[in-house]
Amino acid sequence: MNRVRETLAGWTGGQTPAYELLDTGVHTVHHRLARRWRVGRVFLAGDAAHLLGALGSQGLDEGLRDADNLAWKLALAWHHGAREVLLDSYQAERRSAVAGRLRAADQALPLLRGGGGLRSYVPGSSRGHDALLTDGHLGRGALGGPATYADSPLAPAHLDGEVPVGTPPGAPVTDVRVTAEDGTFVRLRDRLGRGALLVVLIAPGTGVWERRHWVSAGIMPRLAAAVTALPHRAELLVAESYPGAAAHTVLLVRPDGHLVTALGGVRPADLYSAAEAVLGGPEDASAAAGEKASAGSR
Numbered sequence: 360m361n362r363v364r365e366t367l368a369g370w371t372g373g374q375t376p377a378y379e380l381l382d383t384g385v386h387t388v389h390h391r392l393a394r395r396w397r398v399g400r401v402f403l404a405g406d407a408a409h410l411l412g413a414l415g416s417q418g419l420d421e422g423l424r425d426a427d428n429l430a431w432k433l434a435l436a437w438h439h440g441a442r443e444v445l446l447d448s449y450q451a452e453r454r455s456a457v458a459g460r461l462r463a464a465d466q467a468l469p470l471l472r473g474g475g476g477l478r479s480y481v482p483g484s485s486r487g488h489d490a491l492l493t494d495g496h497l498g499r500g501a502l503g504g505p506a507t508y509a510d511s512p513l514a515p516a517h518l519d520g521e522v523p524v525g526t527p528p529g530a531p532v533t534d535v536r537v538t539a540e541d542g543t544f545v546r547l548r549d550r551l552g553r554g555a556l557l558v559v560l561i562a563p564g565t566g567v568w569e570r571r572h573w574v575s576a577g578i579m580p581r582l583a584a585a586v587t588a589l590p591h592r593a594e595l596l597v598a599e600s601y602p603g604a605a606a607h608t609v610l611l612v613r614p615d616g617h618l619v620t621a622l623g624g625v626r627p628a629d630l631y632s633a634a635e636a637v638l639g640g641p642e643d644a645s646a647a648a649g650e651k652a653s654a655g656s657r
Contacts, residue, residue, distance in 0.1 A: 390411065396454055402433075405421075421456075427616075428453050430552075431552075432446060442640070445638060456508070463502040505531045507529045507530040507531075508530075509530075511529055513636060513639065514528060515632055515636035515637070518620060520626035521629070524602065524618075525604070532618050534548045535547050537550070538566070539596060540596075542569065542570035547596070551616045555592045556592070557610075558594070559610040559612060561604045561605070561606060562597050562599065563599050563600060566599040581625050586630075589634045590638060591634060604621065608621055608623060609621070609624065611634060619636075620633045
């Protein structure tokens with residue numbers, strides 16, 4: 360009741376208006392997380408895979424992120440043959456992300472219960488839980504921010520040319536303006552969800568010139584050749600800037616918008632290795648893994 364009065368007072372500038380309490384109820388927290396999200400050709404997603412209980416403000420978002428993560432992997436398997444590492448990565452990435460969300464929700468529950476107990480005597484603990492809850496509703500932090508797949512089985516091994524940028528590997532990329540292959544200016548996120556890998560060159564100054572003036576100059580021809588040689592269809596984009604990235608940095612981005620790696624300059628071998636890793640590894644190794652899994656299930 361105190362929380363209701365405080366909330367109404369905040370909305371009306373300090374005076375609690377007259378109100379009538381029509382009903383009260385008890386909400387039972389109900390968290391669920393499936394142990395397995397893939398069995399052969401069957402995948403779980405959304406509420407079938409997880410329930411976020413009382414703090415489920417991100418429940419719908421997590422279901423959409425499940426679909427976003429799985430769609431391009433299924434499409435690749437359908438058109439180019441199943442790679443077990445790629446398909447298994449759905450559970451590895453998404454289940455870990457949702458498990459982290461549930462742990463954050465459990466930390467915020469004492470705030471909803473009205474405090475009390477040992478937590479109420481720890482300096483700053485209520486403020487910390489309040490911030491956690493606020494972040495959840497704003498779509499940031501442990502409770503609300505998009506997942507980062509830092510420990511993904513699709514993450515490439517150490518690359519000599521890898522450099523840090525404002526986005527850590529595995530995190531969603533920042534939406535910047537880019538020049539597409541047809542010379543038009545678009546948003547980076549507009550190129551996601553099309554099944555292709557994205558290769559983004561950071562080239563300051565290109566935005567003031569037509570593409571035809573610089574597409575065949577400098578490092579562009581070498582980078583274009585490296586992109587053409589990748590083991591999967593990729594689109595080459597150019598951005599004037601990207602947070603934390605120096606000139607001539609090359610970003611490799613998954614079809615669902617998560618950063619694979621950032622390379623310092625044009626490094627065809629590293630770019631190929633990173634692309635191969637995010638597709639589930641070399642085709643012969645993936646085929647061997649699939650045969651081993653099939654033999655184990657018989």
